[in-house]
Amino acid sequence: MAVKSSRLQRSRLSAALIAALVIPVSTGVMAQDTDTSTEAEDSTSQTAESRATNLDRVLVTGSLIPQTEIETFSPVMTITAEDIRSRGFTSVAEVLQENAVSTGGTQGAQSSASFTQGAETIGMFGLDPGYTKYLIDGRPMANFPALYNGSDTFNNISNIPIDLVETIEILPGGQSSLYGSDAIAGVINIKLKKRTDGTSIGVRGGWYSDGGGSSFRASIADGFSAIGGRLNGLMGVQFEQRDPIWAYQRDLTRQFNTNGASPPIASRDFLVYGYKGISQFRFGNFGYVDLPPEAAECSNVDHFFGGTEGPQVRPGSGEYCGSFFTPGYRTILNEKEAAQFVGHVTWDFNDNAQLYADLLYSTEEVGYHIGSNYTWWGTGVKWGYYYDPDVDGLINLQRAFAPEDMGPEGFRNSMSFDQSDAYQTALGVNGYFGDSDWSYDFGGTYTRYELEEKGFVRWADAINDYFQDRVLGPQQGWDPYFGAYPVFTPDYGAFYQPISAEDFASFTGYATSRSKTTDAMVRAQVTNSSLFSLPGGDAGVAIALESGRQTWNYDPDPRYLDGSIWGTTAVAGGGERDRYAATAELRMPIVDMLTVTGSGRYDSFSPDGGSTLSKSTYSLGVEFRPLESLMLRGKYGTAFRAPTLSDQFQGRSGFYTFVTDYYLCSEAGYDPADPAQIDACPSQFSSRQVFGTQAGNVDLEPINADVWNAGVVWAPTNRLSFTADYYSWEIDNEVTQQSTDALMMQDYRCRAGIDDINSPTCVQTLSQVTRQDSNNYVVEIFTPKINVSKREMQAATAAFNYVMPTDGAGTFSFDGNYTRILKHDRIVYEGDPVLDYLDDPYYSGDPADRATLSASWNRDKWSTTLYANWIGETPNYRALVSTSGYDAEGAAKLDSTTTFNASVSYRPLDTLELSFLVNNLTDEMPPYDATFPGTSGAPYNSGNYSVYGRSMYVEARYNFGK
Template identity: 80%
Template structure:
C-alpha cells in the first residue's frame, strides 16, 4: 500500500477539531461502512488510522502534514452533515452555507441564460471568482454563459449521495490553484472506499404542491488480487417534478399588496399614436376596444377563465388577466443519472495505479412564462398606419395555455440536456526508500450541452397574423411615407387560436455547446525534506500542461432572423495553458510555522497574444500553547480572461429596456417606480437590439489578498475560529446590464452626472438613438478591463461536543459571515460606489449564519439546522439612486429557515429517516414596496418561495 506517514503528536487543538469531524459519523448506515465483522483487518486499520491521525493532505496545501487547521481556514461539511441537515444537492449545501452571501440567478428567474445550472456567489463576488475542484481536480466549465457573458461552474450535476465531504477554502488561493481562485476554493470529495453494497432510497414532496422528487443510489466497494486491487462504483438516479408559479400564493398573480393596484397582463392590446396629425406623447395610448372585441367576451375563457376587459389609468383599455404570472416554472423539472468509479492497483509498496471516472447526464425542463410567450407587430413593422384610426398602431398578442392544446404550457417547455465527464489516470508512489513521493497523471474533463428552446418562427408567425388580422399591405402612410398601411380585422385579432394554428408557427431550435480541458500534471513531494527546530520541513513542486476549449454554436436560425424576437450568443476558441507551482512548509520553531508558495501560469490562445501571471503567498501559524493558534496569510490571486471573454463572437440579443431619459422628458420621474410604471409602454418596455463580443486583448484580473485569524480549543470538545479577509481587486472585466446602462444614460443626459465624465462619455457611445425621434434602437455592452473592487469580510465558527450519561451525545456547530466592506469603481476616474450601503448596485445581505444541533442516543439521532440571513433592501431602495433615502425605502427583516431530521437505526444495516426542510414554511419577508405590475414581489436572488418540503429516506448496507 503506497502510504508513508509520520504520526501526529496530538495537541488539544487537533484533538478537538478531529473529534468534531468524527463524532457525527457515529450514526448512519453509510457512516458505518465496514461495520460487518467480516471486514476485520480493514476496519481495524481504519480505526487505528483515525486514532493516530497520520499525516494527511489538506485542501489549501500540497504537502501532507499533521495539522487539521493551518494558516488557510477550511470549512468541512461531511456526508453525515449533508444527510442530517436535509440538503438535497451539492448546490443546496453550498447555497445554504454562511459564505454564500451573494445573490445569484437560479431557477426562480425562469428566463436566465443558464436556466438549467446552479451556482453560488461566495462572499458576494461573481460566481466565476470561485474555483471548484472534484477530488482536487478542476471541474469542467458549464458551456453556456452566466447572464449571457461569463464562464462559471455548474454544481447541480454532482451525485450528492456519493459525496464524502465538501471543503470550502475561503480567500485568494491562486498561488496553489491558479486562475479563478480569488473568492476561494471549493473541493468536493467523492467516496473512495466502502465495504459491501449500500442502497439509498429517498422520496420527497412540497407542502404547497409541485416539486415531488425521487432519488435512488447504489454504491459498492470491492477488493481483489490479495488486496492490491481496490475500487468503488456508484450510481445515482434522480427525478423531480417542476414547481409552477401558480402553485404559490405569492407568484400566482400580479401583486395585490403593492404600491399600486394590480395591473393585468396586456394579452390583447392595440396601442400607438391615435391622432397622427397631432403626433407626440400626449396622444400615445391604447386604442379603445372595437365593437368586434365584444368586451373581450370572445377570449374570456383563456388563462383558465381569468381573461377579461381591463383598464390602465392614463393608457386605456385592453384584454388581460391578473393570473398570467403563474404560467412559468419556479423550479425546473429534472431527470439525472450520475456514475462514478474509483480504482487503485498496487504494483508494489512504492507504486500505485489510480483511475477515476465521474459521468453525469442531466435533463431539465422549464418554462420562461407568459411574459416571453407572445407576438407583436413592432418586431417586423415597428408601427403601421391604420387609416380608420388615423394613427400609427401596434398590435400585441399573448398566447394562453388554451391556445397550445390539452397540456397547455407544457407544450411550450424548454429543455436543457447535458453530459459531463471527468476522467483521471495516473500513478503515484515513492522513489525507492526515500521520502520523495510522486504523482504523475492526466485528467480530461468535458461538458456537452444541448438546449432545446421553444421558439416562434419569424416568417410563419408574421404571415399568420398578416393573413388572419392585418390583411395585405395597402401602401405607405400619408404623413411620413415610412410606415406600412394595414386595415386590420380586429374581430379576428380578439379571438383564440387553435392548437393546430399555434403549432404552425412554433417549434423547437437546438443549440449545442461544449467545454473541455485536458491536463497533464506531475508533482513531487517531500514532507521531510530537512529537520528544523519545530519539525520536518516539506516541499512540493508541480508542473502542468493543459489544452482548453470552448464552443457555443446556437441554432443558425437564431442568428439569421428566422426566429421571432430571440437571438443568441455564439463563439468558440482554444488555448494552451502551462503552470509551475512550488510550496515550502517550514516549522521554524515548535510554535511557529512558515509556509510559502508561488505559481506561474501562462495562457496562449489560438490567434491571440500570450498572457502570463505570477502569484505567491506567505502564510504563518503561531501556536503559543497547544490549545491556541494565530494564523495569517498574504498573497496574490488572479483570474485569467475566460475563453468566452476572449472568443465570444459579435453576438446580438433582443432585450426590453426602460428609456429613463425619454420617460423623464415626458414628465415621469425615473426614481419613482410607480411613475415609471405609468410611462408609455413604448418607452417603459421598449424592445431594442443589443450586441456584445469577446476581446482577445483582455488581461488577467488581479488581486492582493490576505487573511488573519485565530483558532482556540479551550477543551478537547470545544473549539472556536475567527478570521478576517481582505481583497484588493483591479483590472476587472466589466459588462454592464442593459437596465443599468439606460439608467446611467438618463443621468448623463439629464445633467445629474457630468456629461463629460469618463462614465458618461463611455455610456453615450454605447446607446444608439434614432435621429428622427430620439428612440433607442441599439445598445452595446462590451467587455473591458477597467473596474476595481475592495472587499473585507469576517468569518467565525464554533464546534461543541457534549456527552451525557443518560441523555446521549449532543453536537453543536455554527458558522457566521459578515461582509465588512465592498467598494467598487466601474470606470477609472469615477467615484467609488459602496455596495454595502447603495442597494441600487447590490441587494446582497451583509450577514449570514448557520447553526446546527445534533442529538445521538442509541439507535436514534436528530438534527435541527438553522439558516439565517441578515437584512436586505426592499424593492424601492434597490431601484432608486437615492437608495435608503428614497421615500418608502427600508431594510427587510432578518430571514430564518429551519431544517429538521429524525433518524432511526431500525436494523443493524438499515437506517430510516424523516426530514423536513423549511420547517416553519417561511416565505420571503413581506415587501410592500413592489408595484402591482410584478408577478414576483420578492428578490429571487436572495429568497425562495418553495416553502416546506418533506423527505422519507431509507439507507441499507448489505455488507460484504
C-alpha cells in the same frame, strides 16, 4: 501504501476538530482523513501502523503537503456526508447556497428567461460566480458551456451526485498560488466517496406542502477488493427525478402583486396601441386604440388563463384584454431527470507504486418555462409600426399566447429543455521513489461538458404570415407622412380571437443549440514531507508542473442568427488555448510554536489567434501556536482570474431585450425614482424592445487581486473549538459588462445632468446607447468587455464546534458559522466615484450577514438534527430601484429571516436507517415587501430568497456489508 511519518501526536486543536467530526457519527471519518486529491489508499491491506500514520499525516485542502495539523494558516470549512443527510439538503447546490459564505444572490430556476435557466451556482462573499474555483477530488471541474448572464463562464453545481459525496471543503479567500485562475473568492473542493463497507443502497422521496416539486432519488454504491488486496475500487450510481413547481402553485407568485406600492395592473394580452390622428397631433397622442364592439367585453377570450381574462383599463392609456394571473404561468423550479456514475479503482504494482483511475459521469435533463411575458407576438418586431388610415395613426398589435391556445397540456407544450452530459476522468500513478521520502503523482485528467438546449421558439416568417393573413390583411402601400411604415387596414375583431392548438403548432417549434467545453491536462507532482529537520519538526515541499489545452464552443441554432426565429437571438463563439503552470510550496516548522508556509505559481495561457499572457502569484502563510490550545494564523498573497475563453472568443452576438428608457420617461414627466410613476410611463418608453450586442476581446488581461487573511483558532477543550478570521481583497483590472437596466439608468443620469455628462462613465455610457435621430428612441445597446473596474472587499467569518457526550442521555453536538461583509466598494471606470456595494442598495441587494447553526443528538438507534439558516437584513425594492438609496421615501431594510430544517433517523437494524426530514419547517416565505409595484409578478428578491416553502422527505438506507 503507507505514508511515512514518525510524528503520532496531535495538538488539542486537531483533537477538538476530530472530536467534532468523529463523535456524532463514527462512520466515514477515516475515509475523509486519508483521502487526498492525488492519492488513493489500499483500504484492505493496511497494517495498524500504517493506519496510524495515515491519520497522523493528512492532505488538507489549501496545501499540497501532507501534514499533521488539520487547522493551518488557511481556514477550511468541512461539511461531511452525515451533515448533508441530517440537515436535509437535496443537492450539492443547496448545500452551498445555504452556507454562510454564500452571501451573493445568483440567478437560478426562479429567474425567468436567464441565459442559464437549467444551471445553479453561488456567489461566494457576494463576488461573481466565476470568482470561485470548484474542484472535484482536487481536480478542476468542467466549465458549464452556456454563459452566465450571457457573458461569463462559470461552474454548474446542479449535476453532482449528492449521495456519493464524502465531504465538501470550502476554502475562503484568494488561493491562486496553489490552484491558479478563478480562486479569488475561494476554493470549493467536493470529495467523492472512495470506498464503502459493502453494498449501500439509499432511496428518498419528497414533496412540497404547497404543491409541485415532488421528487425521487435512489443510489447504490459498492466497493470491491481482489487479487490479494492489490485491486480495490468503488462504483456508485445515483438517479433522481423531480417535478417542476409552477408559479401559480405559490400565493406570492400566482398573480400580480395585490398589496404593492401601486395597484395591480393586468397583463396586456390583447392590445392595440400607437399614435392616433397623426395629421392633426403628430406624435403627441400615444395611447391604446379603443376596442372594437365585438371585442369590448373580451368575451371571445374570457376563458384564457383559467378564465381570468377580461376587459382591463390601464390608467392614462386605455382599454385592453388582460389577466391578473399570467405571472403564474412559468416554472420557478425546474423539472429534472438525472443520473450520475462514480468509479474509483486502484491497482498496487508494489509497495511504492499504485495506479489509479477515476470517472465521474453525469447526464441531466431539465425542463422549464420562462413565462407568458415571453410567449407572445407583436407587429413591432417586424414592422415597428403600421399605418391604419381608418384611425390616421401609427399602430401596433400585441398578443400573448395563453395555455388554452396550446392544447390539452397548456404551457407544458411550450417548455424548453436543457440536456447535458459531463465527464471527468483521471488516470495516473503515484507512490514513492524507492526508500526515499520523495513521493510522486504523475497523471492526466480530462473534462468534457456537452450541452444541448432545446429552446421553444416562434418561427418569424410563419408567425408574421399567420397574423397578416388573418388580421392585418394585405399591405396597401406606405404611410403618407413618412413613407416608412406599411399600410394595413386590420380586422381588429379577428385579432381578439382564440387560435387552435394546430394553428399554434404551425408557427412554433424547437431550435437546438449545442455547446461544449473541454479541458485536458497532464500533471506531475513530487512531494517530500520530511525534506529536512527544523526545531519545530520536518519541513515539507511540493513541486508540480501542469500542461493542458482548453476549448469552448457555443454553436446556436443558425436560425437564431439569420432572423428565422421571432424575437430571439443568441450568443455565439468559440476558441481554444494552451495553458502551462508551475507550482511550488514549502512548509517550515521554524520552532514548535511557529510554522511558515510559502507558495508560488506561474500560469501561462496561449490562445489560438491571440497573444500569450502570463501571471505569477504567491502567498506567505504563518501559524503561531503560543499555547497548545491556541493558534494565531495569517496569510498574504496574490490571486487572479485569467480571461475566460468566452471573454476572449465570444463573437459579436446579439440579443433582444426590453428596456426602460428612464430618460424619455423623465422627459414625459414620469420620475425614474418613483416606481409607481415608471409603471405609469407609456410602454413605448417603459417597455421598449431593443437590440443589444456584446463581444469578446482577445486582448483582455488577467483580473488581479491582493489578498490577505488573519485569524485565530482556540480549542479550550478537546471537544470545543472556535475560529474567527478576517479577509481582505483588493481587486483590479476587472472585466466589466453592464446590465441593460443599469446602462439605461446611467444613460438617464447623464442626460438629465445628475452625473457630469463629460465624466468617463457618461462618455462611455452614451457611446453604448444608440438612439434614433428623429425621435431619440433607443434602438440598440452595446455591452462590451474591457479591463477597467476595481473592487475592495473585507469580510469576517466565525465558527464553533462543540461535542457533549453524556452518561445515558446520548451525545449532543453543535456547530455554527457566521459571515459578515465589512466592506464592498467598486469603481466601474477610472476617475468615477467609489460605489458602495455594501450600504448603497442601488448597487447590491445582497445581505451583509449570514449564519447557520446546527444542533444534533445521537443515542443508540436514534438521531435528530435541527439546522437553522439565517439571512440578515436586505434592502426593500424601493431602496433597490431608487438612485437615492435609503434616503428615498419608503426605502428601508427588510427584516432578517430564518428557516429551519429538521430530521429524525432511526436504526431498527445495524444495516438499516430510516429518516424523516422536513426542510423549511415553519413554511417561511420571503420577507414581506410592500414597496414592490403592482406590476410585479414576483415581489421578492429571487437571488436571495425562495418561495418553495416547506418540503418533506422520507428516506431509507441499507448497507449489506454491516
